[in-house]
Amino acid sequence: MSAVVTLTLNPAIDRTVTLDRLIPGAVHRARSVRSDAGGKGVNVARCLADWGIPVAATGILGQDNAAPFEQCLAAKGIDDRFVWIPGETRTNLKLLDLGASDTTDINLPGLDVTPGILETVRAVLVDMTAPDGIAVLAGSLPGSLPADTYARLTRELKARGARVILDASGPALAASLAAGREALPYAIKPNRHELEEWADRPLSGLADVIAAARALRASGIPLVAVSLGPEGALFATEAEVLHAHPPATQVASTVGAGDALVAGLVAGLHEGRPLADTARLALAFAAGKLTGPGANLPGRDAVEAIARTIRVEEAGP
Numbered sequence: 001m002s003a004v005v006t007l008t009l010n011p012a013i014d015r016t017v018t019l020d021r022l023i024p025g026a027v028h029r030a031r032s033v034r035s036d037a038g039g040k041g042v043n044v045a046r047c048l049a050d051w052g053i054p055v056a057a058t059g060i061l062g063q064d065n066a067a068p069f070e071q072c073l074a075a076k077g078i079d080d081r082f083v084w085i086p087g088e089t090r091t092n093l094k095l096l097d098l099g100a101s102d103t104t105d106i107n108l109p110g111l112d113v114t115p116g117i118l119e120t121v122r123a124v125l126v127d128m129t130a131p132d133g134i135a136v137l138a139g140s141l142p143g144s145l146p147a148d149t150y151a152r153l154t155r156e157l158k159a160r161g162a163r164v165i166l167d168a169s170g171p172a173l174a175a176s177l178a179a180g181r182e183a184l185p186y187a188i189k190p191n192r193h194e195l196e197e198w199a200d201r202p203l204s205g206l207a208d209v210i211a212a213a214r215a216l217r218a219s220g221i222p223l224v225a226v227s228l229g230p231e232g233a234l235f236a237t238e239a240e241v242l243h244a245h246p247p248a249t250q251v252a253s254t255v256g257a258g259d260a261l262v263a264g265l266v267a268g269l270h271e272g273r274p275l276a277d278t279a280r281l282a283l284a285f286a287a288g289k290l291t292g293p294g295a296n297l298p299g300r301d302a303v304e305a306i307a308r309t310i311r312v313e314e315a316g317p
Helices: 040-051 067-076 115-128 149-159 170-177 192-199 206-218 257-270 275-290 300-308
Strands: 002-008 012-019 032-038 056-062 083-085 091-097 102-106 129-138 163-167 223-227 233-236 241-245 311-316
Touching (some): 002 040, 002 115, 032 040, 040 056, 040 067, 083 115, 115 129, 115 149, 129 149, 129 257, 170 192, 192 206, 206 233, 206 241, 223 257, 233 275, 241 275, 257 275, 275 300, 275 311
Parallel strands (some): 056 083
Antiparallel strands (some): 091 102, 223 233, 233 241
16 A cells, blocks of 8 residues: 555656747747656656655556656656556647747547456555545546546545545546535645636636635535646635745746646645645645656755745635
């Protein structure tokens, strides 16, 4: 068993193409190209390993191109519990526009996952998750799996006493939030757009985001963290609502920044930090990742130095 386990059911090899400027319809000459073993749960595990927290990772990989994942997980010291199936893990394209400091994602379809394969992964996940541990369920679902997959896994893990952190969107998130209190995760990390989808209305100002986060927390989720891009992030519990402001950062790549924030949130929970310190750590993870390519953190001292610069203020009771 492991204190922290991540699940990635739809991993990807992230191929990042760096361009001076992205112009639709034009021919481009890339500055550089790099490939990283990715997927949200994999990225979270990588950042946690960089921080020094023992972590296991499971999910589904295509056996025809599993080598990049094997190499990455071994290099980071992550306990590799992935299930291999025939075929290739998808490749996602990320077009990094240096001129706009923005990234355009092109996500390809994933592997075809049968109920039998999912049952194998479920057994590994449950076996690896300690009763008082943290399980991170992250990323999209393969199209062959039902939308309530995360809800069913959360229900079982909660029954064992684990805290489930969910980072999903679309139908998978909607199904989890509608599955009843016994299937609600301990924490979720929507961005503003995903929160708007749940609230079914625009959230143009911070007060609107706070109101929606409170409503989501009141539904039975102990911790709601909302990533707000350049505005930082909001953290809402029953006792307090905090707004963490990001530090000034020289951005090298935004790939995996949201996953790094989730990793910082998990690290704070694992270490039993107060909410304000957890918020600082989450934003420091994200800011630290922004300074380099791939889902990697700088050294621990550098992350702690960033955390000390992050301003956290009360946003409401």
